[in-house]
Amino acid sequence: MASGTTKPLLHSLRRQRRRLLNRVFAAAYTSVILALLYHHALTLLHSTTFTYFCISFTIFLSDIVLAYMWSTTQSFRMNPVTRQEYPENLEKFLDRKDFPAVDIFICTADPYKEPPINVVNTALSVLAYDFPTEKLSVYVSDDGGSELTLFAFMEAAEFARIWLPFCRETNILERCPDAYFSSNYAQNPKTLQIKMKYDNMKTRVESVVEKGKVSDEYISNEKQLQVLSQYWTQDFTRQNHPSVIQVLLDTNKDKDITGYSMPNLVYVSREKSKATPHNFKAGALNAMLRVSSIMTNAPIVLTLDCDMYSNDPLTIQRVLCYISDESIRPNLGYIQIPQRYHGLNKADIYASEHKRLFLINPVGLDGLEGPNYVGTGCFFCRCTFFGGPSSPIEPEIPELGPNYIVNKSIMDQEILDQAHHVSRCNYENLTDWGSKIGFRYGSLVEDYYTGYRLQCEGWKSIFCDPNRPAFLGDVPISLIDVLNQNKRWSVGLLEVAFSKYSPVTYGIQAMGILMGQAYAHYALWPIWGVPITVYAFLPSLTLLNGIPIFPKVSDPWFLAYIFLFLGAYIQDCLDFILAKGTFLRWWSDQRIWLIRGLSSFPFGSIEYIAKHLGMATHGFNVTSKVMDDELSKRYDQGIFEIGVESPMFLPLAMAAILNLMAFFFGGIVQIFKERNLDGFFVHVFIAGFGVLNCLPIYEAMVLRSDKGRMPTRTTIISTLLVGGLCAAASYVLKM
Numbered sequence: 108m109a110s111g112t113t114k115p116l117l118h119s120l121r122r123q124r125r126r127l128l129n130r131v132f133a134a135a136y137t138s139v140i141l142a143l144l145y146h147h148a149l150t151l152l153h154s155t156t157f158t159y160f161c162i163s164f165t166i167f168l169s170d171i172v173l174a175y176m177w178s179t180t181q182s183f184r185m186n187p188v189t190r191q192e193y194p195e196n197l198e199k200f201l202d203r204k205d206f207p208a209v210d211i212f213i214c215t216a217d218p219y220k221e222p223p224i225n226v227v228n229t230a231l232s233v234l235a236y237d238f239p240t241e242k243l244s245v246y247v248s249d250d251g252g253s254e255l256t257l258f259a260f261m262e263a264a265e266f267a268r269i270w271l272p273f274c275r276e277t278n279i280l281e282r283c284p285d286a287y288f289s290s291n292y293a294q295n296p297k298t299l300q301i302k303m304k305y306d307n308m309k310t311r312v313e314s315v316v317e318k319g320k321v322s323d324e325y326i327s328n329e330k331q332l333q334v335l336s337q338y339w340t341q342d343f344t345r346q347n348h349p350s351v352i353q354v355l356l357d358t359n360k361d362k363d364i365t366g367y368s369m370p371n372l373v374y375v376s377r378e379k380s381k382a383t384p385h386n387f388k389a390g391a392l393n394a395m396l397r398v399s400s401i402m403t404n405a406p407i408v409l410t411l412d413c414d415m416y417s418n419d420p421l422t423i424q425r426v427l428c429y430i431s432d433e434s435i436r437p438n439l440g441y442i443q444i445p446q447r448y449h450g451l452n453k454a455d456i457y458a459s460e461h462k463r464l465f466l467i468n469p470v471g472l473d474g475l476e477g478p479n480y481v482g483t484g485c486f487f488c489r490c491t492f493f494g495g496p497s498s499p500i501e502p503e504i505p506e507l508g509p510n511y512i513v514n515k516s517i518m519d520q521e522i523l524d525q526a527h528h529v530s531r532c533n534y535e536n537l538t539d540w541g542s543k544i545g546f547r548y549g550s551l552v553e554d555y556y557t558g559y560r561l562q563c564e565g566w567k568s569i570f571c572d573p574n575r576p577a578f579l580g581d582v583p584i585s586l587i588d589v590l591n592q593n594k595r596w597s598v599g600l601l602e603v604a605f606s607k608y609s610p611v612t613y614g615i616q617a618m619g620i621l622m623g624q625a626y627a628h629y630a631l632w633p634i635w636g637v638p639i640t641v642y643a644f645l646p647s648l649t650l651l652n653g654i655p656i657f658p659k660v661s662d663p664w665f666l667a668y669i670f671l672f673l674g675a676y677i678q679d680c681l682d683f684i685l686a687k688g689t690f691l692r693w694w695s696d697q698r699i700w701l702i703r704g705l706s707s708f709p710f711g712s713i714e715y716i717a718k719h720l721g722m723a724t725h726g727f728n729v730t731s732k733v734m735d736d737e738l739s740k741r742y743d744q745g746i747f748e749i750g751v752e753s754p755m756f757l758p759l760a761m762a763a764i765l766n767l768m769a770f771f772f773g774g775i776v777q778i779f780k781e782r783n784l785d786g787f788f789v790h791v792f793i794a795g796f797g798v799l800n801c802l803p804i805y806e807a808m809v810l811r812s813d814k815g816r817m818p819t820r821t822t823i824i825s826t827l828l829v830g831g832l833c834a835a836a837s838y839v840l841k842m
């Protein structure tokens with residue numbers, strides 16, 4: 108193969124050998140599942156009392172859900188592939204001057220949960236991409252409509268004038284100032300001077316946020332004063348205000364301190380009115396799509412969450428390796444780069460890495476039609492948002508079309524007027540935005556839903572997972588934040604599952620069985636709550652009452668249980684470890700799955716039902732990215748942070764207490780007194796497994812005294828509830 112004339116590669120693809128083993132295993136596993144379900148059906152038919160019938164039915168139902176969810180995960184395992192790209196070869200194919208332009212959208216929504224200094228860091232990290240500056244535009248979408256954020260950006264635009272040339276001249280990889288100055292950087296007069304300027308900006312931005320307003324002493328020039336007083340008048344509130352569009356850097360005019368041109372930087376806060384639904388992040392992104400169409404209309408669009416800073420200045424080149432090769436995947440719509448995080452603790456106690464969701468499953472989907480969109484770190488071809496590959500849709504005005512060429516400066520009054528016009532809150536009325544054009548409305552997980560609908564239209568995608576993470580983000584560091592985030596996702600996923608575009612029906616028809624099943628897997632995520640809750644309570648309750656509901660160890664069906672349990676767990680663990688995971692992190696991952704099953708999933712389902720029945724509406728509750736020192740310290744030590752009262756902790760605490768009781772009392776009675784380990788082995792095993800998983804919960808209940816412990820009231824209430832549950836169970840079971 109090694110010949111001097113071979114063309115250099117832009118990218119390569121390798122099918123993982125594992126796929127063959129996966130397929131054989133899937134066949135074996137399916138047969139055992141079917142056999143067990145058949146066995147369950149027989150048991151159900153032959154149940155002698157009503158109580159037994161109910162128990163068998165519950166188990167049957169739980170196992171059907173488990174089996175279905177297992178079947179949907181097979182899509183991810185049939186053909187996993189690994190890709191690699193060679194950005195160093197790009198310029199052999201594409202001249203730097205022919206690079207396509209890129210518009211980057213950064214979303215922020217709340218200056219108190221998403222500190223403006225962090226948003227600014229994200230923006231600086233992408234402004235400093237090693238990419239032709241005149242082709243780069245960064246748009247900041249501020250759904251918080253906050254003068255604090257705009258102030259931070261006005262400061263950042265000035266700091267960029269020294270930061271960008273510094274990055275270019277020293278060619279550093281860490282172009283997010285905060286990350287750079289926290290790393291082991293070369294300390295010399297130049298870097299120290301820049302650090303001083305950075306710290307100065309940081310202090311000003313943070314003090315303004317602390318005060319809650321931009322007081323006069325912080326305003327450094329006439330322009331800032333004029334901009335801030337023009338918009339933030341008396342009746343300007345977060346939910347009710349006109350569009351604010353402020354061009355902070357204009358590539359045609361602004362130069363850095365070395366005289367080099369700078370990228371565009373535009374602050375946008377779309378118009379809001381209480382009377383008009385604003386569709387959360389999807390609404391913000393659509394406003395951004397339109398405003399950027401009017402101003403620059405780059406053919407490539409990158410969406411970023413405000414905490415996802417760039418960790419590699421050559422990411423756009425990496426993505427161009429795919430985009431510039433038309434043969435790679437016809438109808439390529441987007442390229443997803445995984446979410447990676449900084450600051451995870453050793454065991455990643457909340458499994459915030461979401462290895463399966465963001466790293467393992469997309470590799471599987473890439474071998475089919477491509478991964479789903481996960482909201483951030485995704486490069487789209489702009490045309491993807493305007494109809495299917497062979498059925499383009501014209502937007503209502505030609506200036507918004509993906510092929511329109513902008514021939515005026517972004518500071519041109521006409522352009523600014525039009526940008527204001529398209530960011531109005533009722534602009535979308537009677538248009539296709541949100542239904543057929545742009546990001547899609549109707550689900551709190553707009554990312555999943557939009558990617559899904561685009562793939563149904565026929566767009567394909569690629570998963571690009573560079574060794575050096577392209578972006579790094581923050582993770583929630585308290586359990587309640589994690590559970591609330593998962594609850595919001597659950598509501599959003601069910602909104603898709605039970606819509607007319609449900610993957611189970613529409614999706615399978617539009618994309619075929621494997622892709623449809625993969626999307627159904629996510630849409631139905633929350634139904635995992637059913638078997639998890641059943642297995643958390645039923646085996647313990649029956650064990651305490653001495654009623655066996657599982658096969659004896661001597662029964663051949665026992666082997667089926669062992670095979671199914673070990674098979675699923677070992678395969679999951681192997682997948683995890685082969686994806687550069689550790690055993691410790693895998694253990695956290697499976698534990699958080701169980702925890703979600705008792706909290707986020709059922710509570711999300713209830714919220715979905717309430718919303719559906721019009722009883723309550725819950726919006727997009729933004730995850731906090733603020734780091735409390737004490738809390739961060741506990742997180743770093745790997746201690747679970749509970750600390751607050753929430754109904755979501757009740758089932759969790761109840762399951763912990765009940766399994767402990769069952770394992771010790773029920774276990775001792777059956778093993779030592781009745782000498783019936785044979786009959787109750789499965790019960791004792793499940794309770795013991797529960798106890799092992801609940802160790803941090805017991806610790807939080809009794810051993811700890813810090814602020815993050817389980818509130819005493821929660822422990823008392825859940826103990827009382829367990830008492831009630833046991834009494835009710837013993838009454839019903841002994842009837």
Ligand SMILES: O=c1ccn([C@@H]2O[C@H](COP(=O)(O)OP(=O)(O)O[C@H]3O[C@H](CO)[C@@H](O)[C@H](O)[C@H]3O)[C@@H](O)[C@H]2O)c(=O)[nH]1
Pocket residue numbers: 214215216217221248250386387388391411412413414481482483551552553554592595596599727728729730731
């Ligand atoms: O009305 C809103 C609400 C949120 N956001 C932004 O959306 C992003 C994601 O919000 P976050 O609270 O961080 O949600 P997460 O659950 O952490 O985000 C995951 O899940 C979301 C869908 O629920 C996706 O949009 C995200 O990309 C994905 O990282 C942030 O930049 C927010 O500023 C808005 O712009 N407008």
Ligand SMILES: [Mn+2]
Pocket residue numbers: 412414730
């Ligand atoms: Mn987030």
